Amino acid sequence: MSIDERGAVCVLGTGLIGGSLLRAAVAAGYPAFGYNRSETGVSAARQDGFEVSGDLSAVLARAAEVNALLVIAVPMPAVEHLLAEIAAHAPGCPLTDVVSVKGPVLDAVRKHGLEADYVGGHPMTGTAESGWAATDSELFRDAVWAVGVDEGTRVRPWSRVVALAVDCGSVVVPVVAEEHDRAVARISHLPHMLAEALAASGAEGGRLALGLAAGSFRDGTRVAATAPDLVRAICEPNATALEQVLDEAIETLVTARDRLRADGGLGELVETGFRGRTAYDNRATWDITGITPGVGDWLGELHRAGRDGGVLRTL
Amino acid sequence: MSIDERGAVCVLGTGLIGGSLLRAAVAAGYPAFGYNRSETGVSAARQDGFEVSGDLSAVLARAAEVNALLVIAVPMPAVEHLLAEIAAHAPGCPLTDVVSVKGPVLDAVRKHGLEADYVGGHPMTGTAESGWAATDSELFRDAVWAVGVDEGTRVRPWSRVVALAVDCGSVVVPVVAEEHDRAVARISHLPHMLAEALAASGAEGGRLALGLAAGSFRDGTRVAATAPDLVRAICEPNATALEQVLDEAIETLVTARDRLRADGGLGELVETGFRGRTAYDNRATWDITGITPGVGDWLGELHRAGRDGGVLRTL
Structure with missing residues (x-):
């Protein structure tokens, strides 16, 4: 062509x-x-x-x-x-x-x-x-x-x-459209939700918390700097798929919080997350x-x- | 001196x-x-x-x-x-x-x-x-x-x-020690937890999701590449404060999920997160x-x- x-x-x-x-x-x-x-x-x-x-x-x-x-x-x-x-x-x-x-x-x-x-x-x-x-x-x-x-x-x-x-x-x-929307809910829209929640939590800690914040907070909240209207225009139309991955992420965090409370350990979440990030780094x-x-x-x-x-x- | x-x-x-x-x-x-x-x-x-x-x-x-x-x-x-x-x-x-x-x-x-x-x-x-x-x-x-x-x-x-x-x-x-630990739970340990949860969710979407992943996923999961033992050694000793901010973050996400389900809107979370990130960018x-x-x-x-x-x- x-x-x-x-x-x-x-x-x-x-x-x-x-x-x-x-x-x-x-x-x-x-x-x-x-x-x-x-x-x-x-x-x-x-x-x-x-x-x-x-x-x-x-x-x-x-x-x-x-x-x-x-x-x-x-x-x-x-x-x-x-x-x-x-x-x-x-x-x-x-x-x-x-x-x-x-x-x-x-x-x-x-x-x-x-x-x-x-x-x-x-x-x-x-x-x-x-x-x-x-x-x-x-x-x-x-x-x-x-x-x-x-x-x-x-x-x-x-x-x-x-x-x-x-x-x-x-x-x-x-x-295909449906699979696209479910995938981007995970890798594009959920990152926005978690970044917003993290930025909110940091600010809740006041000047001391924001003053001590370094690389992990900066990178984890980067996309929370996006104009709110744009974030809503990107994420809200994918509400159905986003609700599902939010359900999953909430369950993951609840399980981790309960384990931490029960025996002080974060092994399961940390190992799963590390494997996930490794799979991303090695994606071919x-x-x-x-x-x-x-x-x-x-x-x-x-x-x-x-x-x-x-x-x-x-x- | x-x-x-x-x-x-x-x-x-x-x-x-x-x-x-x-x-x-x-x-x-x-x-x-x-x-x-x-x-x-x-x-x-x-x-x-x-x-x-x-x-x-x-x-x-x-x-x-x-x-x-x-x-x-x-x-x-x-x-x-x-x-x-x-x-x-x-x-x-x-x-x-x-x-x-x-x-x-x-x-x-x-x-x-x-x-x-x-x-x-x-x-x-x-x-x-x-x-x-x-x-x-x-x-x-x-x-x-x-x-x-x-x-x-x-x-x-x-x-x-x-x-x-x-x-x-x-x-x-x-x-002072206690305030330090509460602050870093927000700006250092919670970022680790959310990065692990995000990496896990992305990997759950398989090759399509990881193949479509771009900047927001890459930055949001950066610290999930840290060796699991090191993440545990950093976060687990701060279990009490970390549990509290995990509680808060879970509640923030549950509220957002429920609102999204009820009326399709993410305004509250997105506005709060944007204000938080802006406070971080403008911290003096x-x-x-x-x-x-x-x-x-x-x-x-x-x-x-x-x-x-x-x-x-x-x-």
């Missing part, structure tokens, strides 16, 4: 992730343009030489003309509005997103009748900063980019999403080969491969 | 903290020597030109001769044995420690009748590594070093401990002045100043 075949990219929302994607797509040679709601964001992107406009219907009309790949890059609460506009102005365009949950986006996409050309996406990257000023064309380099292989996914939009992810420097993990990926998109049970094969640690490094 | 007045330093245990302290003391001009139990550790230190021996009674006899400041730098489970030897061979030496809890050390010191010359200490620094190979004379630079101001503390040993901490590049926070210390060690209620005044964010930068 040459860049010409890959076609244009239209990024809807040019904050940290969307703006970085616009930069990365342009750097990779894509014709790319975008929309942003706030005038400040539009001006900042334009001053850096990017084609960004605040006129959503005009941007979508242009996307429809060139059959651009639409990338929804707004927090979940703003997704519905964009989908309604897409359904009105560019319903035939291939469509993806970079939202941190996949099930709720897929549901919304179906509600607006846009599922035929939709492929979910989620680049696992970011910083605690936000807005155009924080954008970076290298944000996706060596990151993992989850790409949907849900039932009904079509080859053509899927290939364009995978090509974009690879061209931005990421490796692709094929996932392998390259998925021999699956031809569109042929046979390609979606099922990619789904199983992704679940077992397989990644795509090229289209 | 000149280096001559400050006297020699004898470090008992030359692992990461003790070994780094030996390096830092020598770099600051102190006559300093040490003891280590393992022959490997002794050889490694000697090869780097430091006076370290595996003969504990000989090392303590030498310390007694020159009235060296003894620094206990072994994990809590090994403290009792050292105290018994100190009581036998060097009972008159000024004595401090760098153990991560203060109440249990103070109790043990009293049990061995060594409290008259004892001043608790705890430099808030370290890495996930251990042993002489990881030692660094700069480990204490710009760190916070908690120094005891418990009732009965005498000026002379207290001044020598503060001088050593300052000469190693640290700022001193005066604390101020220099304690106008208190003369040994004069009036100097211990009470230092205690209250430390609790309110005051630090000592010079003796």
